[in-house]
Amino acid sequence: MRVMGVDPGLTRCGVGIIDAAPGARPRLVAVGVVRTDPHEQHPQRLLAVEAGLTEWFDSYRPDVISIEAVFAQHNLPTVTGVGQAAGIAMLIGARSGCQVAMHTPSEVKAALTGSGRAGKEQVGAMVARVLGLAAPPTPADAADALALAITHLWRGGASNRYAAAVARGRS
Amino acid sequence: MRVMGVDPGLTRCGVGIIDAAPGARPRLVAVGVVRTDPHEQHPQRLLAVEAGLTEWFDSYRPDVISIEAVFAQHNLPTVTGVGQAAGIAMLIGARSGCQVAMHTPSEVKAALTGSGRAGKEQVGAMVARVLGLAAPPTPADAADALALAITHLWRGGASNRYAAAVARGRS
Numbered sequence: 416m417r418v419m420g421v422d423p424g425l426t427r428c429g430v431g432i433i434d435a436a437p438g439a440r441p442r443l444v445a446v447g448v449v450r451t452d453p454h455e456q457h458p459q460r461l462l463a464v465e466a467g468l469t470e471w472f473d474s475y476r477p478d479v480i481s482i483e484a485v486f487a488q489h490n491l492p493t494v495t496g497v498g499q500a501a502g503i504a505m506l507i508g509a510r511s512g513c514q515v516a517m518h519t520p521s522e523v524k525a526a527l528t529g530s531g532r533a534g535k536e537q538v539g540a541m542v543a544r545v546l547g548l549a550a551p552p553t554p555a556d557a558a559d560a561l562a563l564a565i566t567h568l569w570r571g572g573a574s575n576r577y578a579a580a581v582a583r584g585r586s
Numbered sequence: 587m588r589v590m591g592v593d594p595g596l597t598r599c600g601v602g603i604i605d606a607a608p609g610a611r612p613r614l615v616a617v618g619v620v621r622t623d624p625h626e627q628h629p630q631r632l633l634a635v636e637a638g639l640t641e642w643f644d645s646y647r648p649d650v651i652s653i654e655a656v657f658a659q660h661n662l663p664t665v666t667g668v669g670q671a672a673g674i675a676m677l678i679g680a681r682s683g684c685q686v687a688m689h690t691p692s693e694v695k696a697a698l699t700g701s702g703r704a705g706k707e708q709v710g711a712m713v714a715r716v717l718g719l720a721a722p723p724t725p726a727d728a729a730d731a732l733a734l735a736i737t738h739l740w741r742g743g744a745s746n747r748y749a750a751a752v753a754r755g756r757s
Binding site: 456502 | 627628629630632633636656666669670672673674676677679680681686688
């Protein structure tokens with residue numbers, strides 16, 4: 416299974432692709448960031464996010480997109496841009512009939528470190544350890560995207576096993 | 587000039603198209619609502635908003651899209667969906683090189699009624715009066731979309747005249 420993690424953002428959108436086979440350590444396929452120019456108009460920046468994420472999606476053809484669930488709390492204009500970038504990632508997945516999953520920041524922290532309140536450094540360190548990397552990927556958005564992909568692998572896998580068990584119980 | 591007003595929303599997205607010629611009353615071209623099924627998954631609903639708004643855009647080929655500027659304040663999941671629907675309207679405009687403008691709810695109220703705190707009924711009544719309609723269009727999202735189009739005509743027109751005067755002054 417190939418998972419594309421997306422840490423949504425208008426200025427920097429982290430993207431991380433991992434491959435996973437049963438019983439094997441997840442493997443890093445590619446990681447990077449889609450950037451847009453803060454001097455551009457907002458609609459043009461959304462267009463650039465769409466173009467960038469579409470290029471990643473088309474290049475790596477993931478089975479699942481795992482996106483950070485966005486909540487508005489403070490810094491409202493930023494949250495709007497982040498939510499819109501997340502919406503664009505959802506659109507790209509839905510267009511291709513790809514599975515789209517959302518995970519909250521605390522789900523990601525808990526899945527990677529065992530604590531929903533872990534810091535960025537701890538999450539980055541665990542991403543490096545899980546994927547067998549010498550150091551956490553930078554910038555933080557790239558590491559977060561991989562953390563979202565790993566979270567889906569672990570949590571999504573569990574839900575899938577549960578769903579499969581329910582289906583077996585019904586038949 | 588043809589203006590497409592969009593009152594963004596995930597469940598109901600109001601759309602209103604008006605035509606305007608200098609010195610003439612703005613004319614209603616079409617008004618309606620793009621709806622999505624609340625039982626569908628979020629990514630599929632965003633896809634339905636995109637398909638619906640694209641159909642309106644392609645059918646009426648506006649010169650400008652005027653979209654309500656969304657601010658997160660309360661009811662967070664709704665605001666996320668509203669912001670994403672607004673982002674999709676921006677994307678559709680940007681893809682076609684169409685002018686995209688944002689107007690806040692209080693700008694719309696002030697433009698239509700003279701007061702930034704006017705109620706929905708007052709705005710709807712003014713939309714009907716400006717366009718020479720027997721009654722405000724329903725649902726409210728449809729009337730709001732027309733109000734956004736009218737606001738852009740009046741406010742955008744003023745800015746354009748200003749920009750033209752500045753350009754003349756320079757040359």
